[in-house]
Structures are given as C-alpha cells and as structure tokens.
C-alpha cells in the first residue's frame with residue numbers, strides 16, 4: 165500500500181511496529197455496529213499481520229483517531245487520483261490498459277518532479293495498451309467501486325506520459341546508426357517498445 169511519506173511517518177511515530185493496513189482495518193473494526201471486517205490477503209505475511217492485531221482486538225483510541233484524521237487529510241491533499249488498486253477495472257478492458265498502475269505512476273509523478281515514472285510507464289506500455297489507447301467504452305467505470313472518472317483520468321495520464329514516450333521514440337528513430345545492447349543490435353531485430 166503506497167501512501168504519502170508524511171502520513172506513514174505519523175503512524176510509525178505512534179506505533180513503530182504497526183503496519184499501515186493495520187490502521188485501516190482497526191479503523192473499520194472500531195466503528196459502532198461493525199460485526200465483521202473483510203480484508204483481502206494474497207500472502208502469508210499479510211495473514212499473519214492481520215491476525216496479530218485482530219486476535220486481541222483493541223479499538224482505536226482517541227489519539228489514534230486523531231492520527232487517522234490527519235492521515236486522511238494528507239492522503240486526500242496528496243492523491244490526484246483516488247484509486248485503491250482493487251484492479252476490478254482491468255480485467256475486461258478491451259485495450260488491456262494497465263489502469264491502476266498508470267494511476268499510481270500519475271499520482272507519484274504529481275507529488276514531486278517526475279523521475280523514474282516515465283520509465284515504468286514505458287515498460288508497462290510494452291505489453292499493455294497506453295493511456296491514449298482508451299476507446300471510452302466505459303466498461304471500467306461501470307465496475308469501479310470508487311466511482312472514478314477513469315476515462316477522464318486516463319486523458320490526464322496520457323497528457324503526462326504519452327507525450328514523453330512518443331518524443332523518445334521519435335528521437336530514437338532519428339538515430340540511424342543506433343546500436344543497442346543484447347542480442348538485438350539493429351532496429352530491424354529489436355522487438356521492444358523503443359523503436360515503436
């Protein structure tokens with residue numbers, strides 16, 4: 165789970181050994197009338213983490229609730245696209261667009277000067293549709309539990325990343341004698357994204 169550093173610092177200062185997800189699950193379980201909390205898990209360490217604090221459950225204290233309020237404010241102010249990476253939208257996208265991964269890169273690039281995000285975007289775009297490939301069919305929006313305007317957000321992603329991607333490809337096409345490392349050392353042999 166990626167949250168702004170400042171938000172994580174607040175939680176770690178209060179409880180150094182508590183995981184970030186533990187705060188979310190304890191928050192949900194602390195609400196009046198809540199009988200059960202369901203948590204998605206995909207690895208043994210997640211199961212062990214969840215059971216470690218739910219075995220002997222303690223509701224959030226008032227101090228901890230105040231930390232949650234501050235963390236919520238930081239996250240809301242710092243997150244351009246409020247995607248929770250559930251990936252429901254990806255499954256049936258006809259263009260195989262890596263929607264939540266692109267949103268995570270966009271959020272990261274919006275928090276500070278873009279560094280490696282464009283490289284990650286290029287890498288993902290080798291075997292997924294690019295943001296600009298969206299055909300606005302609306303399938304993803306119909307299943308998004310956060311009711312995000314995915315089609316509009318993908319336009320923002322495209323404006324941030326596709327321009328750089330196309331520029332890089334164009335520049336490389338203007339280098340006729342460019343050699344690359346590995347077994348493919350000519351433009352004809354190259355099967356990756358870099359020559360389009």
Ligand code: SF4
Nearest residue numbers: 257298299301302304
């Ligand atoms: S609207 Fe775009 S991103 Fe969403 S499913 Fe259709 S093609 Fe994929």
Ligand code: SF4
Nearest residue numbers: 247248250251253308
């Ligand atoms: S369905 Fe919505 S919240 Fe879930 S990964 Fe897709 S965009 Fe993000």
